[in-house]
Amino acid sequence: MMATRRRPFFTANRTAIFIGSLLVCFFMFLPFVWAFVLSFKGNDELYASPLSLPNNWDFSLYVDTFRKSSMLTLFKNSLIVATLTSIGCLLINFPASFAIARLHHRNARMGDFFYYLFLVGSAVPLFITLYPIYTIAQVLQPYGLGIDSIFGLIPPYVAGSLPFNTLVLVGAMRSIPLELEEAAILDGCSLRQLMVRITLPLMAPVVVTLTILNFLGAWNEWTLASILLNSSDNYTIPLAASFFKQQYGMDAGAVMRAVIIVLIPQLIFYAIFQKRIVQGMATTGLKG
Amino acid sequence: MFLFSTRRTKLLLLLPALVFFCVYVLYPIGYSLILAFEFKPTYRPGHFIGIDNFVEMASDDRFWTSLKNTAVIAIVELLLVPALAFLLSLLINQSFRGNGIVKVLAFTPYILAGIVTTLIWIFIVDPNLGLINGALNAMHVDTTNFLLIGGRDLTPVTVGVIESWKSIGFYAVLFLAGLKMIPSELFDAAAVDGATALQRVRFITLPMLKETNKIVIVLVFLNAVQSLQTVFILTGGGPNYESHSIGSYIYDVFITQRRVGYASSITLFMFVVMMVLSIAFLMRTSRRVEE
Numbered sequence: 191m192m193a194t195r196r197r198p199f200f201t202a203n204r205t206a207i208f209i210g211s212l213l214v215c216f217f218m219f220l221p222f223v224w225a226f227v228l229s230f231k232g233n234d235e236l237y238a239s240p241l242s243l244p245n246n247w248d249f250s251l252y253v254d255t256f257r258k259s260s261m262l263t264l265f266k267n268s269l270i271v272a273t274l275t276s277i278g279c280l281l282i283n284f285p286a287s288f289a290i291a292r293l294h295h296r297n298a299r300m301g302d303f304f305y306y307l308f309l310v311g312s313a314v315p316l317f318i319t320l321y322p323i324y325t326i327a328q329v330l331q332p333y334g335l336g337i338d339s340i341f342g343l344i345p346p347y348v349a350g351s352l353p354f355n356t357l358v359l360v361g362a363m364r365s366i367p368l369e370l371e372e373a374a375i376l377d378g379c380s381l382r383q384l385m386v387r388i389t390l391p392l393m394a395p396v397v398v399t400l401t402i403l404n405f406l407g408a409w410n411e412w413t414l415a416s417i418l419l420n421s422s423d424n425y426t427i428p429l430a431a432s433f434f435k436q437q438y439g440m441d442a443g444a445v446m447r448a449v450i451i452v453l454i455p456q457l458i459f460y461a462i463f464q465k466r467i468v469q470g471m472a473t474t475g476l477k478g
Numbered sequence: 479m480f481l482f483s484t485r486r487t488k489l490l491l492l493l494p495a496l497v498f499f500c501v502y503v504l505y506p507i508g509y510s511l512i513l514a515f516e517f518k519p520t521y522r523p524g525h526f527i528g529i530d531n532f533v534e535m536a537s538d539d540r541f542w543t544s545l546k547n548t549a550v551i552a553i554v555e556l557l558l559v560p561a562l563a564f565l566l567s568l569l570i571n572q573s574f575r576g577n578g579i580v581k582v583l584a585f586t587p588y589i590l591a592g593i594v595t596t597l598i599w600i601f602i603v604d605p606n607l608g609l610i611n612g613a614l615n616a617m618h619v620d621t622t623n624f625l626l627i628g629g630r631d632l633t634p635v636t637v638g639v640i641e642s643w644k645s646i647g648f649y650a651v652l653f654l655a656g657l658k659m660i661p662s663e664l665f666d667a668a669a670v671d672g673a674t675a676l677q678r679v680r681f682i683t684l685p686m687l688k689e690t691n692k693i694v695i696v697l698v699f700l701n702a703v704q705s706l707q708t709v710f711i712l713t714g715g716g717p718n719y720e721s722h723s724i725g726s727y728i729y730d731v732f733i734t735q736r737r738v739g740y741a742s743s744i745t746l747f748m749f750v751v752m753m754v755l756s757i758a759f760l761m762r763t764s765r766r767v768e769e
Contacts, residue, residue, distance in 0.1 A: 210569045211580045218584050218647070224609055225598045241612040286495035293488050304492060311503045315704055315752070317728050317745040321513065321520075321738045322506035349502030352495060381487060410591035412707055417733070428591040432711065435597075442600070442607055449597045453590065460589055464582045467589060472651040 222453075229446035236443050255447040259437075260422070260430075265455070267340050268409055268427045274341070275408035276401045278348040279355055284397070287359035288385055292371070305360055312353035316413055319346075327418055338420040346418075347408050355400055358470075362396040363389070399470040402463050409456070427452050514746045518739035520732070531743035540719040541744065544727035547634040551723055552702040554638025559698045560691060563646050567653035568679070581654075584647035592644065592707035599640050600712070603627050627712045633721035637708045645701065649694050656690035657683070692763055696756050703752050724748050 228236065230244035230251060286308075290301045323346050327337045335342045374388045390397065412428040419425060425433075431452060438444040460467060514531060518524025535541050570581045587595050602609045603626040611621045623629070626636045660683065668678050684691075706725035709715060715722035715730055722730065724744065732741035 204574070207569065207572055207574050211574075211576065214566060214569065214580055215583055217643070218586065221595075221598045221602055221643075225601050228601055236607060241609070241616060282494045282498060285491040289488050289491035293491070304496075308495065308499060311499065313753075314503060314507060315745065315749055317704070317725065318510045318742075318749065319502065319506035320732060321742070322509040323502065325509070326501060326505075345498070346502055349498040352499055352503070356495075406589055410589075412591060412593050413729075428593045431591065431593045431597060432707075435711070442604075445597060446601065449594055452594060456590060457586075460586065464585075468582060468585050468651060471588075471648060472655055 225446045226450060229443055229450055231443050233441045233443055251443065252447050252451070255444050256451060258444075259448055259451075261448075261451055263423060264425060264427050264430050264452075267424060271340050271343050271347070271426055272405045272408040274344050275347040275351075276404040278344055279351040279404040280397065280401060282348055283351065283355040283359055283400075284390070285385065287356055287363060288389060290356070291360045291363035292389070305356060308352045308356040310353075311349075320413070320417055323414065324417055337418055338424055340419070340424050340426070342418055343408075343411075343415055343426070346414055347411065351404050351407070355404070358396060358400055359393070362393055366392055399466045402466055403470050406459075406467070510742050510745065513739050513742035515743075516739045518737070518742075520736040520738050524739055527739075531740050532747070534740065535743060535747065540722065540727065543720060544715075544722040544724050547637075547722060548703055548705070548724045550634035551638040551641070551705055552699055554635055555642050555698050555702040556695065558639070558642040559646055559649055560694050562642070563649035563694065564653050564687070564691075566646060566650035567657055568683075570650060570654055571657050581647070581651065584650060586647065587644040588648040590644075593711055595644055596640060596708045596711040603636050603640075603712075605629075627721075628717065630720055633709075633713055634723070637705060637712065637723065638702070640708055640712075641702065641705055645698070649698070652694055653687065653690055656687045660686045688763075692760065696759065699759075700752060700756065703748065 227243060230247050232251065235245060286304070290305050293301075324337070326346075327335070327342050330336045330342065330345075335345060370392065371384060371388055374384055379388065409426075410428055411426075412432060415426050415429045416432065419429060422430070422433075431449065434445045434448050438448070513524070515526060515528060516524040517527045517530070566584060570577050570584075601607060605611050605621070605625045605628060608626070610626060611624065614621045614624065624632075626632050664682050664686075665678055668682060673681070704725050705723050706729055709721060709723045709726040710729065713721045715726050719727075719730075725748075728741050728744050728748070731737050731744065
């Protein structure tokens with residue numbers, strides 16, 4: 191981000207830095223590594239000697255766990271929900287933020303009103319909305335957006351994105367200069383062209399980051415999904431994961447294998463987009 | 479822009495967001511307020527009962543246990559997260575090869591679903607299978623009464639530690655953003671005056687990070703009060719409702735006991751406590767700055 195790296199205000203010696211980094215990595219990754227190591231153990235081995243390394247590192251246990259589960263359905267469900275949610279978030283939030291940041295600039299008070307109105311949503315705990323959202327889903331049942339439908343998750347998720355997305359989009363739009371857009375208007379650009387052809391490309395980095403964060407938010411959401419979904423064919427990944435313990439009974443090794451299978455795609459996703467994810471969450475100080 | 483600034487276009491662009499806001503934010507708040515004063519089983523119509531739900535809360539031992547547990551979770555997180563995240567941000571702020579990797583690794587648990595990260599922790603804290611009890615046993619320490627989960631007392635502490643572990647990377651990056659805002663001239667001047675590294679942290683960094691610190695404390699507190707998934711996975715509130723947090727107790731009353739009205743009352747109580755404490759904290763600390 192910054193062109194010149196700021197000189198750190200004190201320089202610890204290299205050993206201290208090395209030990210510090212090692213400690214951080216150790217504590218942050220110990221649970222993952224430990225779970226990964228133990229996931230290669232069968233159940234008898236696990237209970238007989240919980241602390242020893244597995245006798246053999248073969249992947250057949252993983253293949254077995256994968257076969258017994260319905261991982262592909264889960265991934266499909268989560269992918270559909272997260273993709274449609276992030277598209278929906280963009281479709282709803284971008285025009286609204288455009289109206290707040292751009293069209294209201296002569297009457298800023300009105301724009302600010304909507305801006306703060308949407309932000310208030312972030313103070314509301316999810317618990318307050320659980321049952322009312324359930325009743326809304328009952329009303330939407332005939333339209334395929336009701337209870338026990340993965341598509342029924344999308345509208346509440348999109349609504350949940352309002353505060354965070356408005357905050358980020360309006361902030362970013364207000365920080366880019368008006369000149370380019372004014373020139374486009376003088377050239378006879380229509381409103382839709384202006385939004386789609388001029389403002390959207392200008393905002394591309396922010397929009398991409400937001401879309402990734404919205405995607406992650408929908409992918410990880412558990413509470414609402416646990417209330418709206420009933421049949422296991424419709425479970426999203428976190429919801430299915432919350433039943434792993436019951437599903438595999440006492441076979442703790444199988445639970446870990448299922449968890450690791452679920453984690454790998456997300457960790458790859460994170461590895462690809464880590465810069466945007468970390469920066470996006472940090473610069474706004476909030477989560478989706 | 480003025481060319482398009484008709485009231486209709488403005489409204490048209492805002493309308494979808496406004497509809498979502500009204501349906502999924504305004505309506506739920508209003509409905510929940512009504513439910514809090516109703517006797518309402520989930521699948522049957524309810525009726526108004528005044529403040530009976532709140533009277534019941536006062537004599538509900540399970541509720542008070544969950545309140546106590548939530549306080550423990552919040553205290554553990556408030557003790558661990560701001561301090562450790564600050565230290566971590568100091569480390570990341572050093573320029574050395576690999577500081578980016580440390581940052582990304584520390585951030586990793588935060589982007590994963592709470593359900594999944596908690597499942598991972600079972601192998602560390604489970605009394606029968608876990609690393610901690612296993613290691614203590616190997617050192618011939620008697621651990622029959624040392625139950626990190628499933629016992630009477632330690633579960634909220636474990637929950638607090640796991641949630642701290644999950645979020646520390648995020649708060650470290652918040653502190654890091656604050657660190658980058660401090661003008662380096664301050665440190666140069668202090669260095670010229672002969673201040674040691676520790677003195678510079680104490681008298682420049684910490685005061686300059688006061689605002690960030692306040693935000694971090696409030697966010698940690700709000701998240702700790704609402705913790706649900708960690709408890710749900712580790713113990714499900716058991717044994718005998720002894721390890722519930724407020725969040726998981728509300729969830730239990732709503733889903734398992736199917737008493738939406740009572741669940742809404744507890745939620746309302748939780749929301750008011752959250753808001754009052756956060757605002758009181760912010761006002762107190764801002765007054766101290768003025769003095």
